[in-house]
Amino acid sequence: MDLIVEGITRAFWLLVKGDREVFRIALLTLKVSGTATLISLAIGVPLGTVLALARFRGRTAVASLINTGMGLPPVVVGLWVSIMLWRYGPLGHLRLLYTPTAMVIAQTLIALPIVTGLTMSGIGQLDEGIRVQVLSLGATRLQLVWLLVREARLAILAAVIAGFGRAVSEIGASMMVGGNVVGQTRVLTTATSMEVSRGNFGTAIALSLVLMGISLCITAFLTHLQQKGRSST
Amino acid sequence: MHAARTSSVLNTLFVSLVSILLLTSFSVGAQAPAVREVILATTTSTADTGLLDVLIPIFEQQTGYLVKTIAVGTGQALALGSRGEADVLLCHAPSSELELVEAGDVVNRQLVMHNDFIIVGPPGDPAGVRGLKSAADAFGKIASSQSSFVSRGDDSGTHKKEKEVWGKLGVSPDGDWYIEAGAGMGRTLSIASEKEAYTLTDRGTYLSLRNTLDLEILVEGDAILLNIYHVMQVNPEKFDKVNAPGAQAFVEFMVSPKVQEIISTFGVDKYGSPLFFPDAGKNVEDLGK
Numbered sequence: 001m002d003l004i005v006e007g008i009t010r011a012f013w014l015l016v017k018g019d020r021e022v023f024r025i026a027l028l029t030l031k032v033s034g035t036a037t038l039i040s041l042a043i044g045v046p047l048g049t050v051l052a053l054a055r056f057r058g059r060t061a062v063a064s065l066i067n068t069g070m071g072l073p074p075v076v077v078g079l080w081v082s083i084m085l086w087r088y089g090p091l092g093h094l095r096l097l098y099t100p101t102a103m104v105i106a107q108t109l110i111a112l113p114i115v116t117g118l119t120m121s122g123i124g125q126l127d128e129g130i131r132v133q134v135l136s137l138g139a140t141r142l143q144l145v146w147l148l149v150r151e152a153r154l155a156i157l158a159a160v161i162a163g164f165g166r167a168v169s170e171i172g173a174s175m176m177v178g179g180n181v182v183g184q185t186r187v188l189t190t191a192t193s194m195e196v197s198r199g200n201f202g203t204a205i206a207l208s209l210v211l212m213g214i215s216l217c218i219t220a221f222l223t224h225l226q227q228k229g230r231s232s233t
Numbered sequence: 234m235h236a237a238r239t240s241s242v243l244n245t246l247f248v249s250l251v252s253i254l255l256l257t258s259f260s261v262g263a264q265a266p267a268v269r270e271v272i273l274a275t276t277t278s279t280a281d282t283g284l285l286d287v288l289i290p291i292f293e294q295q296t297g298y299l300v301k302t303i304a305v306g307t308g309q310a311l312a313l314g315s316r317g318e319a320d321v322l323l324c325h326a327p328s329s330e331l332e333l334v335e336a337g338d339v340v341n342r343q344l345v346m347h348n349d350f351i352i353v354g355p356p357g358d359p360a361g362v363r364g365l366k367s368a369a370d371a372f373g374k375i376a377s378s379q380s381s382f383v384s385r386g387d388d389s390g391t392h393k394k395e396k397e398v399w400g401k402l403g404v405s406p407d408g409d410w411y412i413e414a415g416a417g418m419g420r421t422l423s424i425a426s427e428k429e430a431y432t433l434t435d436r437g438t439y440l441s442l443r444n445t446l447d448l449e450i451l452v453e454g455d456a457i458l459l460n461i462y463h464v465m466q467v468n469p470e471k472f473d474k475v476n477a478p479g480a481q482a483f484v485e486f487m488v489s490p491k492v493q494e495i496i497s498t499f500g501v502d503k504y505g506s507p508l509f510f511p512d513a514g515k516n517v518e519d520l521g522k
Contacts, residue, residue: 086318087474097318098272098301179303182286197419198281199442 007205014206026210029187032100033168036107040115040163045156048119049149063120069113074106075172081106082176098179103187106173111163118162122155123148157226161219168215188214270299271479274319276390277417279462280304282437282508284499291495292486298479306417308388314339314465317472321480323487325390325435325462327517334465342465345487346496346509347520350394350460352452353422353439354380354431362431368455369402376402379410381430385421386413390460395433398457422446435460437508440500459520462509464488488513 014022051063083089085097085105096102126148134144149156171189178185180194188211195204279285280302289300303310303319307326313319315338322339324330333339352362352371360380362371375382384406385392399406412430414421418438425432426446439450452458464487469477486492493511500508512520 086316088317088472092474098303179301181301181303182289184299184301194280196423197277197417198283199419199423199445201445 003201004205006202008209010202011206011209015210022207022210024183025186025188025191026214028100029168030214032103032187033107033164035104036111036167037160037164039104039108040111041160044112044115044159045119045149048116049123049145052120052123053145066113066117066120070117072110072113073172074110074170075176077106077109078173078176081109081173085177097177098181098185100185102177103174103185106177107167107170110170110173111167114166115159115163118159119156122152122159126151153229154226157222157229161222164218165215269297270301271321271476271483272301272303272319273321273323273483274303274305274310274313275323276307276310276325277304277419278325278391278435278438279323281417281419282441282500284496284509287495287499288492292483295486296482298482306387306389307393314467317467317475319467320476321464321466321483323462323464325460326393327461327463329393330463330465337468337471339465340468341481341484342463343484343488344512344515344517345462345464346511347459347461348436348509349453350391350433350458351436351439351450352431353425353434353448354451355429355447356449358451360431363451365452366455368398368452368458371452372398372402373404375431376404376406379408381410381412381428382406383412383414383421383425383428383430383432385418386415391418391433391435394460398433401457422448440504440508461517461520
């Protein structure tokens with residue numbers, strides 16, 4: 001019990017005094033997970049839309065692959081990205097291992113299936129009638145796609161929320177490809193884990209509260225947008 | 234009306250997201266200079282005690298290199314070294330290290346420091362090992378009384394030492410009482426404390442965590458329990474991508490008088506006794522005498 005009080009007190013002081021290390025870790029967390037979410041968004045939304053609308057052989061197979069990817073264990077992603085990025089691995093000449101860029105790559109691979117899958121199901125759920133109607137009104141295919149994406153914006157925002165949540169909360173991949181290097185690749189999850197193994201439970205609790213605070217703020221902001229979007233339809 | 238406002242909100246959001254993406258990807262990408270970095274693969278014990286937090290900034294300031302400290306078990310650190318995936322290693326598993334030296338994977342291996350392993354356990358000491366002089370005898374009593382024992386189980390230097398003691402005893406531990414944690418030293422100690430179990434630990438990590446644990450030192454001083462740290466360079470002639478000057482600079486740094494002095498006093502202010510004893514230039518055979 002005293003540990004919880006100590007942790008909360010410590011979190012309070014770390015934040016009030018504006019601890020530079022915690023600030024730096026939190027900022028890097030936001031940068032890495034934010035970038036990964038945006039990249040997955042840029043790829044996942046078009047990909048999910050195409051998969052929802054297009055009819056081609058093997059579509060179901062691709063869709064099941066993506067749905068499986070939604071549960072991809074971060075540690076598996078971490079292992080494969082590490083192997084690819086090792087000095088003597090296929091992409092070793094890029095010298096990316098143990099950099100924030102490597103973490104962005106890993107987190108993108110983790111968030112991408114979620115964004116793609118949720119977009120796919122969001123657009124797939126729209127009434128088939130809309131498409132016929134819009135096309136019969138003389139819309140081009142591009143206009144149709146844009147309209148459907150707009151119609152599915154609630155689901156797409158849900159995809160963003162879920163994708164960011166998964167990216168910011170994973171630790172296995174970040175630890176492996178980032179290495180938890182102080183000042184370079186230390187993010188909130190890896191720092192929390194390290195403080196636990198050092199026996200600094202107070203600091204660990206403080207970091208975990210910062211992480212939950214960040215997640216809450218961003219999710220609340222996105223949810224706010226989502227609900228606003230709902231009331232206007 | 235409403236729909237228009239929402240879409241303008243979404244547009245603003247989209248534009249700001251894209252600009253954040255551009256900004257962050259730029260700053261993230263600009264953060265990784267290629268030649269100056271030195272990858273140090275080391276054990277969790279040097280990182281968990283905080284020793285490297287003191288030493289690395291001094292090294293970076295002195296030499297201008299940027300160190301990436303990858304704190305893993307000694308087994309993984311040695312594996313990274315033998316694949317050329319690290320530049321310099323700081324480990325505590327002498328016999329495994331010598332295999333790498335013989336295979337030509339590492340060169341310039343130098344003695345840095347030592348401390349010792351201790352057997353810690355619950356204050357109640359159900360197996361009755363307190364004060365025993367032989368680590369193997371203590372392990373024997375723990376095994377025969379089936380008292381809980383937490384093993385690192387991660388092929389680290391500490392785990393290798395534990396297996397060495399079991400080997401000396403001629404027992405291969407097995408059963409519900411033998412818990413394989415697969416975790417670093419700090420976490421293994423926490424598990425042992427929670428489960429009222431025995432474990433083998435390096436003294437440094439135990440001392441730095443003692444306040445959070447319900448574990449006492451029960452067996453110490455056996456010669457087999459010496460914990461010896463060496464620093465070594467990954468062989469640049471075998472692995473062309475290794476940062477040889479940086480690795481060499483780090484080896485020289487670790488055995489320099491200044492660093493040896495820091496090691497000799499590290500932890501005294503906090504724990505009353507040093508966590509490591511500096512040994513640069515000594516012979517391994519003379520340690521612990």
